[in-house]
Amino acid sequence: MAEFAYEPEPEVRLAAGEQIQDIAGKSPWRLAGRRLLRNRIAIGSLVLFVLIVAVSFAAPLYAHHLAHTDAFNSNVSGTTVVNGKRVDVIQQGSGKLGLGETPIGATWHWNYLFGADAQGRDVMARVLYGGRASLEIGIGSALICCAIALVLAMIAGFFRGWTDSILSRLMDLIWAFPVYLLAIALATVLLTKENGLQWGPIHVDPSSLWVPTMIIAVVYVPYVYRPVRGQVLSAREKEYVEAAISQGASNLRLMFSEILPNVLSTVIVLLPLMIATTVLTEAALSFLGIGVKDPKASWGTIINDGQGLLYTRPLVAIVPGIMIVLTVLSLNVLGDGVRDALDPRAKVRVGK
Amino acid sequence: MGAFIIRRLIGLVVVLFFISVLTFLIFFATPGVDPSRQLAGRNPSHDTVLAIKHEFGLDRPLPIRYALMMKRLFISRDLVSYGNQALKVVPAITSATPVTFSLVIGAAVLWVFFSILLGLLAVVFKGTVIDPLLMILALIGISMPVFWLGEMANLLTQDRLHNTFLFSWVPPLGYTPLTQNPWQWFLHLLIPWITLSVLYVGFYARVLRGNLLDIQSEDYVRTARAKGLSPRRVLLKHMLRTSLITFVSLFGLDFGVLVGGGALLTEVVFGLPGVGKLTYDSLVNLDLPVIMATVLYGAFFITIMSALVDILYARLDPRIRPA
Numbered sequence: 001m002a003e004f005a006y007e008p009e010p011e012v013r014l015a016a017g018e019q020i021q022d023i024a025g026k027s028p029w030r031l032a033g034r035r036l037l038r039n040r041i042a043i044g045s046l047v048l049f050v051l052i053v054a055v056s057f058a059a060p061l062y063a064h065h066l067a068h069t070d071a072f073n074s075n076v077s078g079t080t081v082v083n084g085k086r087v088d089v090i091q092q093g094s095g096k097l098g099l100g101e102t103p104i105g106a107t108w109h110w111n112y113l114f115g116a117d118a119q120g121r122d123v124m125a126r127v128l129y130g131g132r133a134s135l136e137i138g139i140g141s142a143l144i145c146c147a148i149a150l151v152l153a154m155i156a157g158f159f160r161g162w163t164d165s166i167l168s169r170l171m172d173l174i175w176a177f178p179v180y181l182l183a184i185a186l187a188t189v190l191l192t193k194e195n196g197l198q199w200g201p202i203h204v205d206p207s208s209l210w211v212p213t214m215i216i217a218v219v220y221v222p223y224v225y226r227p228v229r230g231q232v233l234s235a236r237e238k239e240y241v242e243a244a245i246s247q248g249a250s251n252l253r254l255m256f257s258e259i260l261p262n263v264l265s266t267v268i269v270l271l272p273l274m275i276a277t278t279v280l281t282e283a284a285l286s287f288l289g290i291g292v293k294d295p296k297a298s299w300g301t302i303i304n305d306g307q308g309l310l311y312t313r314p315l316v317a318i319v320p321g322i323m324i325v326l327t328v329l330s331l332n333v334l335g336d337g338v339r340d341a342l343d344p345r346a347k348v349r350v351g352k
Numbered sequence: 353m354g355a356f357i358i359r360r361l362i363g364l365v366v367v368l369f370f371i372s373v374l375t376f377l378i379f380f381a382t383p384g385v386d387p388s389r390q391l392a393g394r395n396p397s398h399d400t401v402l403a404i405k406h407e408f409g410l411d412r413p414l415p416i417r418y419a420l421m422m423k424r425l426f427i428s429r430d431l432v433s434y435g436n437q438a439l440k441v442v443p444a445i446t447s448a449t450p451v452t453f454s455l456v457i458g459a460a461v462l463w464v465f466f467s468i469l470l471g472l473l474a475v476v477f478k479g480t481v482i483d484p485l486l487m488i489l490a491l492i493g494i495s496m497p498v499f500w501l502g503e504m505a506n507l508l509t510q511d512r513l514h515n516t517f518l519f520s521w522v523p524p525l526g527y528t529p530l531t532q533n534p535w536q537w538f539l540h541l542l543i544p545w546i547t548l549s550v551l552y553v554g555f556y557a558r559v560l561r562g563n564l565l566d567i568q569s570e571d572y573v574r575t576a577r578a579k580g581l582s583p584r585r586v587l588l589k590h591m592l593r594t595s596l597i598t599f600v601s602l603f604g605l606d607f608g609v610l611v612g613g614g615a616l617l618t619e620v621v622f623g624l625p626g627v628g629k630l631t632y633d634s635l636v637n638l639d640l641p642v643i644m645a646t647v648l649y650g651a652f653f654i655t656i657m658s659a660l661v662d663i664l665y666a667r668l669d670p671r672i673r674p675a
Contacts, residue, residue, distance in 0.1 A: 173367070173374060176367060176651050176655045176658075177371070177647070177650070177654075178609050178612045178613040178614050178647075178650045178651065179609075179614075180613060180614060180616055181612070181613040181616075181631070181646070181647045181650045181651070182647070184631065184635065184647070185375065185378050185379065185643065185644070185647045188635060188638055188640070188643055189379060189382045190382075191638060276495070280497055283499075283500075284497065284499065284617055287497075287499050287617070288616075288617075288632060289635065289636070290635065300497075303497075303499070303500055303503065306503075307503065310503060310506065310507055311507065311510070311511040314507050317500070317507075318504070321496075321497065321500035321503075321504070324495075324496075324497050324500065325492070325496050325497075328495040328496075329491060329492060329495040332494065332495055333491065
């Protein structure tokens, strides 16, 4: 038998500008919170993201009280008042023959701030409503995806053996599909039934936001499953788990109170980056016409609407695109900040 | 080594089989989905539906339908589209493949070159304004939806700035085969290449920078410095080489994903008739056989690509090779 000796962890990790004294005696979560709060860029991007979410969820307020326009019903023959003059929302083409029709451009007033789309709907109001749908799908699918992946990874990593083999092979199989193609495959199949699907008591309406949410969640499960499973496997071998086993802890207690807190940080680091990814995926699917569909709006749907007006009314495509870039950028910066807070890079050797 | 390759190839065949089964099940066995309805058009009579089911073999048991489908895809290669009976699926994919390859290979050349350049510059100028500036640019690059970037590129190069000296050379959207006119091929693809590569330049530059910074305190790097090698030599000969291991494995997978269908959005925005555009066009009609075939093609390509990367790796790096 080897001599029993307690060896302290030889290395601790410090964030930039931190001293050993700063972190002594503080719990990992408190430390991470402190580091995140001190990271001004990360906090700034968090504020930006919260702002985008708040503005998007205030879409009905904007449409009803500021713009007084309808974001969903087409308004081809309608008129609106700009600078005291009544103008058509869809205007006859210019030139001698007056061919073609062009929706009204940016008015820079509350009504039709950024103009109208081909069906005479207020672009700004649609961008806000669309943001709500995009964010609901993005955040929802990222949360569902992380939850499914966490449960599967805990089961696979804890029970190991054939449970792990089967789950991991299944994840490899999903991983082998190109993300967009798998999402397209699932969405297409669900769309072939116009009245929706009926599985026993569950009814799926094809226009429901749950369809893209669930599809995107499922497609990304392996991307979260893989790193978390690795963490569970290594946590399973740690001394504190052995100690809990020797105290006669049940499997559930081992999983929830010993292993879960130690792998949760991996999921939390991944979450903002997952939301950024799912927002982009939702936009792509809606752009291809298989995510959120007309008359409902999402940022991807509006960019798709703007494709036909690209050279005459480019704002229809530009505005939702900028919203996507701001959202995804803020989430990526926040994700970097959370990662640095929970897992600083600089290693410092202490003790012997 | 031989045993490793054989084992990896057997694994590959097994995975390909399961991929084909899963794809088939998604398309033809999802409860409630009935392709014959779609084939028969609006309000078909019961007899028509039955006749169509029989003609397409949809009334047979699932394993037989699976076998028939695979036979029509890989052996007789006569699977036809449901929407347009004249469109043969396999030749359509074969003729679209060179377009996708042209797009992805060109973009890959750009992204490898510029991401290494940006990554190295960021490390060399660490501590100055240039490093954070480059990394912000990289972050913006990975935050842009590629189809939106493509539309903005079209807006500028096809319309707003098309009549200026900057972009008057840009041809209308579309594709010219390399064998027909190499110069036109190049001109048609230049803007799509740049658009597609932006995301990857950003991503790879960030990965490379992080990796270089991680290894700069490794012992072999300090040894190289202590030997009195110039900083440039240490960076290029010692650090960059090690970082390229991660770089190459990421590259193999991303390249596979793009050829296997990831370039779909770029192809759609620029009107390039590649495999992704074929998928998109059949999406509009919900043409199940074509979509199934392109999904299968993409998954097969990615799986084969990652097996090749594994084998290549085992050749390069004996540590990865299992005993």
